[in-house]
Amino acid sequence: MRAALGFALVISATMAASGAAWAQSSGAACSNPNALGLSRTVEIDTTGGPGFGFEHFKQHDFLRNKEVLLTFDDGPWPVNTPAVLKALADHCIKATFFPVGKHATYYPEILKQVADGGHTIGSHTWSHQNLGRKNMTKEQAVEEIEKGVSAVSISLGSAPAPFFRFPALQHPPELVTYLGERNIGMFSTDLDSFDFKARKPEQVVNTIMAKLKKFGKGIVLMHDFQHVTAEALPQLLTQLKAEGYKVVHMKAKDPVKTIAQYDELVKKDQKLPTVSQRPTASVVRTVD
Secondary structure (H helix, E strand, O other): OOOOOOOOOOEOOOOOOOOOOOOOOOOOOOOOOOOOOOOEEEEEEOOOEEEEEOEEEEEOOOOOOOEEEEEEEEEOOOOOOHHHHHHHHEEEOEEEEEOOOOHHHHHHHHHHHHOOOOOOEOOOOOEEEEEOOOOOOOHHHHHHHHHHHHHHHHHOOOOOOOOEEEEHOOHHHHHHHHHHEEEEEEEEEEEEOHHHHOOHHHHHHHHHHHHHHHHEEEEEEHHHHHHHHHHHHHHHHHHHHHHOOEEEEEOOOOOOOHHHHHHHHHHHHHHOOOOOOOOOHHHHOOOO
16 A cells, blocks of 8 residues: 555544543543554544545555554444444444434434544434435535534534545545535545445454455444444454454544534434433333
8 A cells, every 4th residue: 555645644642632622532441451452543634635545545544564443334323333332342442433314313322322432433424325326416415415414413412523434435526525625534445344245243254354364454344233243343353453453543633513504404304302302221211
């Protein structure tokens, strides 16, 4: 892979605790002596909309040999996302999540668990539409992008990172330009797990490890929406440690700025509000 260009990427060993208030919690110190652990944290300056992931973008290569960056799409989702979070916590590592806007509004309490775990949260459109469809206008595509950003922000109660991943990894040039003008970084992948095609956890693990053996490092694409991925993750992390791989975490230099008109559209799409804002787990419990 090619050497990184430094004008849009700032790499640091740590991120200052006194940084912007939007930054997620760093979490507790690691107590597992056998954990994979974090190798380092990088800070991304998304000015101008840099692109990452060699499947589509060739400009920035910030990973060193045997380093991996774990990313998860399509959540938050009951059972699966919490299981992914537990596996990551057990190994004291952080990942980057690209939630679907609608899912964020369905399960804001799960999305907040992602933030509470110290993970980075970007966005992945409002309803996971393929933005490269021929019958989709630019205005419709922009609304799909921006409502996704707004939904994640509203559900979190704070602005997420200006990180975006296109559904189906379809990158219409005019939308790449749009995101650049919005100063939102775009993330493709180096290694696609194709976990949505897998039926068994070992298939996910084998696919990722085989590609890492071939390429030596990379941004890994998985889905916390998929149950098979939640099942596979503990085994994958154990194998990564056994084979000497290091996990890198990324954070954004600044939070994304939502656009008011799309904030309002998301609020209109939400279900009828009630006085109670308590999470479902505190309202409903199994008693028998």
